[in-house]
Amino acid sequence: MGFLVQFFLKNNLHSKRTIWMAVLSFIPVGFACLLWLLRPVLNREGITLFGLYPQMSLLFYLHFLLPLISVFMGTAVIADEVDERTLPYLLVRPVSRRDIVLSKIIANTLTLGILLFISLFLTYTLMAIESGVGSWGKNFPVFLQSGGVLCLGALAYTPLFACLGGIIKRPVLVGLFFVFGWENTVGVFPGNVKLMTIVHYLHVLFPPLQKYEFINLVLPTKQVSDFTAVMILLVLAALFTGLSISLLYIREYRLEQS
Amino acid sequence: MTIEVKNLSKWYGQVIGVNNLTFTLEPGVTGFLGPNGAGKTTLLRLLTGQLRSSKGTLAINGKRIWANHKVMQHVGYCPEADAFWAFLTGREFVYSHMRMHGFGNEEAVRLTKNAIEMVKMTDAKDKKIGGYSKGMRQRIKLAQAIAHDPDVLFLDEPLNGMDPLGRRDTIELVKNLGDQGKTVVVSSHILHEVEEMTDSILLINHGRLLAEGNIYEIRKLIDTHPLQVTIECDRVNILTARLLEFEDVQSIHFNREKGQITVETIQPDDFHMRLPELAQKLNVTIHSLWSPDENLEAIFDYLVR
Numbered sequence: 001m002g003f004l005v006q007f008f009l010k011n012n013l014h015s016k017r018t019i020w021m022a023v024l025s026f027i028p029v030g031f032a033c034l035l036w037l038l039r040p041v042l043n044r045e046g047i048t049l050f051g052l053y054p055q056m057s058l059l060f061y062l063h064f065l066l067p068l069i070s071v072f073m074g075t076a077v078i079a080d081e082v083d084e085r086t087l088p089y090l091l092v093r094p095v096s097r098r099d100i101v102l103s104k105i106i107a108n109t110l111t112l113g114i115l116l117f118i119s120l121f122l123t124y125t126l127m128a129i130e131s132g133v134g135s136w137g138k139n140f141p142v143f144l145q146s147g148g149v150l151c152l153g154a155l156a157y158t159p160l161f162a163c164l165g166g167i168i169k170r171p172v173l174v175g176l177f178f179v180f181g182w183e184n185t186v187g188v189f190p191g192n193v194k195l196m197t198i199v200h201y202l203h204v205l206f207p208p209l210q211k212y213e214f215i216n217l218v219l220p221t222k223q224v225s226d227f228t229a230v231m232i233l234l235v236l237a238a239l240f241t242g243l244s245i246s247l248l249y250i251r252e253y254r255l256e257q258s
Numbered sequence: 259m260t261i262e263v264k265n266l267s268k269w270y271g272q273v274i275g276v277n278n279l280t281f282t283l284e285p286g287v288t289g290f291l292g293p294n295g296a297g298k299t300t301l302l303r304l305l306t307g308q309l310r311s312s313k314g315t316l317a318i319n320g321k322r323i324w325a326n327h328k329v330m331q332h333v334g335y336c337p338e339a340d341a342f343w344a345f346l347t348g349r350e351f352v353y354s355h356m357r358m359h360g361f362g363n364e365e366a367v368r369l370t371k372n373a374i375e376m377v378k379m380t381d382a383k384d385k386k387i388g389g390y391s392k393g394m395r396q397r398i399k400l401a402q403a404i405a406h407d408p409d410v411l412f413l414d415e416p417l418n419g420m421d422p423l424g425r426r427d428t429i430e431l432v433k434n435l436g437d438q439g440k441t442v443v444v445s446s447h448i449l450h451e452v453e454e455m456t457d458s459i460l461l462i463n464h465g466r467l468l469a470e471g472n473i474y475e476i477r478k479l480i481d482t483h484p485l486q487v488t489i490e491c492d493r494v495n496i497l498t499a500r501l502l503e504f505e506d507v508q509s510i511h512f513n514r515e516k517g518q519i520t521v522e523t524i525q526p527d528d529f530h531m532r533l534p535e536l537a538q539k540l541n542v543t544i545h546s547l548w549s550p551d552e553n554l555e556a557i558f559d560y561l562v563r
Contacts, residue, residue, distance in 0.1 A: 003357040014344075084341055085337075085339040085341035086341050086342070087308075088303075088335065088339070089341075089355065089402070091307060092307065092308070092330055092333060092334075092335040093327070093358045094327050094359060095360075096327045097325065097327070252308065252310055254270065254309070
């Protein structure tokens with residue numbers, strides 16, 4: 001399975017999709033550069049760059065880049081091999097279907113995680129270095145916490161969209177509707193409906209935003225403990241990975257003939 | 259290795275892909291012959307475990323095929339689809355398949371080298387597949403199918419888009435593999451191609467098995483029906499002028515823009531034997547040749563009437 005993961009990672013490295021996703025993932029870095037240039041103005045208002053980091057990481061990464069890129073990387077797990085008609089090469093090899101799907105999920109999750117982690121690291125560095133290297137080091141756990149949550153999110157979202165990509169014909173549209181419709185809307189509803197979103201559990205684990213009360217007003221309140229949130233995300237990841245694997249055993253993929 | 263198929267049917271909703279097929283394939287080369295849409299590719303996909311049968315059974319050496327990756331240890335498959343991971347070079351493509359097959363690095367390198375030599379792609383092995391001609395892509399697909407020395411080999415239209423030299427080499431290769439005791443299945447919609455590789459065929463149309471066995475009986479019927487051959491080459495005018503001198507050539511349609519001619523011949527075997535020699539003599543490069551589908555449909559309709 002190790003070779004398959006490597007192979008799919010290499011495939012991702014050469015795909016136009018990954019290049020576009022990498023470009024997208026650098027939007028917050030660009031924004032952080034802009035803030036860096038504007039820091040004399042911000043400082044005059046009593047705002048430090050690092051003070052904006054939790055807000056930046058929440059809005060740009062958790063609510064925009066993570067769901068967006070995971071839709072594209074997740075739906076590609078099975079759908080890519082079907083659309084590119086390369087699935088027969090994989091199926092007519094002594095490799096179990098479980099290993100094929102699992103390797104692809106691992107490779108795509110890693111690609112997504114690496115893209116987000118690099119981008120988040122650069123954003124963090126730009127925003128935390130303002131007060132010196134000491135401050136950068138002191139606040140590093142905040143970066144690790146937000147980066148870790150994004151990785152957990154990648155782990156839960158990728159197999160979910162892999163499953164979607166294995167079931168329906170145009171999974172990207174449905175995926176985008178899910179992340180920007182359901183996930184972002186339901187989270188602000190009162191009551192327990194928000195427990196049916198992945199983003200809620202990620203919020204629970206994300207670094208808190210105590211200073212920014214307005215944003216806190218529209219964010220859901222914690223309804224589960226950190227441990228429960230981690231466990232639920234891991235269970236969801238395992239569940240959707242299992243479903244994606246079983247799809248390749250249950251479903252047949254009729255490829256277009258040339 | 260033996261392939262056994264019993265009462266095999268495959269439906270896509272209301273559409274029948276293959277209909278109640280029963281046959282046994284022994285070592286040697288067998289041709290699946292039928293027009294496009296006859297069900298050959300569906301049958302090959304069933305035999306390689308890509309599709310699940312709606313009814314009936316199929317097995318390689320008594321082992322079921324669907325979702326049984328262990329049986330694939332002995333299987334090689336060259337798909338019809340012109341599909342690749344385009345970032346790979348020809349060598350990386352074959353090597354990756356060998357690694358997926360479970361071979362370690364050194365063994366995979368050795369098998370890759372051998373297979374690439376067998377399909378005569380050594381000079382182009384380090385070029386990206388995206389830059390290959392259709393014929394080269396066919397050769398490299400064939401290399402990944404034979405590299406691990408499988409006992410059972412399924413080749414779906416392996417000669418499609420190959421130049422005459424490539425066709426000759428591939429036909430020789432397939433015959434050699436059959437002689438070595440491999441069970442080789444070749445699908446094609448062109449009778450003379452199959453005929454050059456084997457005399458054992460399964461004639462398939464509309465998903466049904468029309469005939470099974472010796473090719474010569476069917477051949478006799480076909481000889482009375484003209485075959486169209488489209489040739490894509492340079493120096494079209496020179497080749498056309500010489501082809502018109504052949505008695506078996508009934509007509510030639512000329513497409514100067516595409517650099518193509520479509521020849522109607524009543525002796526396709528002789529025509530195919532003469533063509534490479536003539537091209538060489540006239541210094542004409544033939545890029546590809548094929549038979550238009552509608553003409554083949556007509557032949558099969560004629561056969562099954």
